[in-house]
Amino acid sequence: MPDLGKYAAEVLLAYGVSLFILIGIVVLSWRQSQRTKRDLDAAEAQCNG
Amino acid sequence: MWEYANPKRFMGWTAPVLPWAFGLSAVCLTIGLIWGFFFTPVDFRQGSTVKIIYLHVPSALMAINAWVMMLMASLIWLVRRHHVSALAAKAAAPVGVAMTLIALATGAIWGQPMWGTYWAWDPRLTSFLILFLFYLGYMALWAAIEDPDTAADLTSVLCIVGSVFAFLSRYAVNFWNQGLHQGASLSLDKEKNVADVFYQPLLFAIGGFVILFFALVLLRTRTEIRKRRIGALQRREG
Numbered sequence: 328m329p330d331l332g333k334y335a336a337e338v339l340l341a342y343g344v345s346l347f348i349l350i351g352i353v354v355l356s357w358r359q360s361q362r363t364k365r366d367l368d369a370a371e372a373q374c375n376g
Numbered sequence: 377m378w379e380y381a382n383p384k385r386f387m388g389w390t391a392p393v394l395p396w397a398f399g400l401s402a403v404c405l406t407i408g409l410i411w412g413f414f415f416t417p418v419d420f421r422q423g424s425t426v427k428i429i430y431l432h433v434p435s436a437l438m439a440i441n442a443w444v445m446m447l448m449a450s451l452i453w454l455v456r457r458h459h460v461s462a463l464a465a466k467a468a469a470p471v472g473v474a475m476t477l478i479a480l481a482t483g484a485i486w487g488q489p490m491w492g493t494y495w496a497w498d499p500r501l502t503s504f505l506i507l508f509l510f511y512l513g514y515m516a517l518w519a520a521i522e523d524p525d526t527a528a529d530l531t532s533v534l535c536i537v538g539s540v541f542a543f544l545s546r547y548a549v550n551f552w553n554q555g556l557h558q559g560a561s562l563s564l565d566k567e568k569n570v571a572d573v574f575y576q577p578l579l580f581a582i583g584g585f586v587i588l589f590f591a592l593v594l595l596r597t598r599t600e601i602r603k604r605r606i607g608a609l610q611r612r613e614g
Contacts (some may be wrong), residue, residue, distance in 0.1 A: 329414055331424040334489055338424050341485045342413065345431040345478045349405075349588070352474040353398075356595050363602045370609045 383601050386460050390594045397591035401584050408434075408581030416573055428486045429570070430578055434585035435478035436504070436545075442472030442589060443507065443535070443542035446514075450532035460597065462528035463604065465535065467596035469515050471589055476508045500557040503544035510538035524604065 331338050412430035419426035449465035452458050483501070484494040495501065514534055521527035570578065 329424070331427075332418065334423050334425045337485050337489055338427050341428045341431060341482045342409075344481045344485070345435070348474050348478050348481075352471060352592065353588075356470075356592055356599070360595055360599045363599045363606070367602045367606050367609075370606050374609050374613060 383460055383604075387598060387601060390598055394591060394594055394598075397587055397594065401588035401591055403584075404580050404587060405584030408577050408579070408584050411577035412574075412581060416577060419574075422490060425486050425489055426574065428482050429574060430581040432479060432482040432486060433578060434582040435475045435482065437582060438585050438589050439472060439476040439479050439504070439507065440542050440546050441586075442468050442475055443511075443538065445593070446472065446535050447539050447542070450528075450535040453528050454532050459528075459604070460601065462524075462532070463600040464593060464597045465531070466518050466528075467600050468589075468593045469511055469518070471592045471596070473508070473511045473515070475585070475589070476504065476511060480504060480508060498557050500545065503541050507538065507541045507545050510534070510541055514538065524607075 409430055413427055416427065418424045446465040446468050449461040449468070452461040453465065483504075487496070488494050514531055517531050517534055518527050521530060
C-alpha cells in the first residue's frame, strides 16, 4: 500500500465509489442481458410450439 | 457499413467481439489504475489526491463522449430511421449516467481538500450537473412512452437539446474565465500537459474506460434488440 499521507481517506473513497459504480453497471448490464436472452428463448419456444 | 447495423448482422458480429472488448478493457483498467495508484509519486501541491486523476479524467471524458455518441446515433435515427442506432443511443444512456456520476463524485471528493468545498456553482461543474440531469430525463422519456418509434423521435430531440450542455461541459472553462475548475489536464502542448509520470498510466486508464464504454454499449444494444424481438413476438401471439 502506498503512503497516501493525510489525504488517504479521500483517495480511497474516490477509488471505492468509482469501482462500485463501474462494477455495478457491468453486473447490472450482464444480468439484464442474460434475463432478456432467457425471455426471448422462452417466447420463441412458445411461438414455435 | 450500414449492413453491419442490420439487427441480425449486428447480433452476429458483436457476439465474438464482446468477450475481447471486456477483456481488453479489464487489462487496460487494471494496468492504468494499479500503475497510477501504486507506482506514481504524489504531487508537490495536490499530495496523494493526484491519484484521483486516473478515475476523474477518463470518466469525465466518457461522460461527454457518451452523449456525443448518443447524439450521432439519434441523428442517424432521425435521418435514416435506423432502428439499431436508436437502440444504441438508448443503451448508451445508463453507461453515460455511470460515467457522469463517477466524474461528479470523484470531483467532489477531490474538491474538498483542494478547494475547501465539495461543490461550487462553477461553469464547468454546473454544466456537468445539468448534463447528468439530461441523462436522467432522457432515460425517463424512453421509459414513459410506449410506442418505441415515438420514444426514439422525442428522445432524439432531447438529445440534440442536451448536446449544448455536453459541449459546455467540455468548453465552459474556455468560455468563462472564472470558477474553480482548472483547464484540461491533457493537451497536445507538452508544456500544458500533465507530467509524463502521470500521463502514461492515465492513457491506460482512458483506454480502459473507452473500451469498457464500447463493450457495455454493445452488450446493452444486444439486450434492447432482444427486448424489441420479444415485443414483436408477443404482439404476434396476442
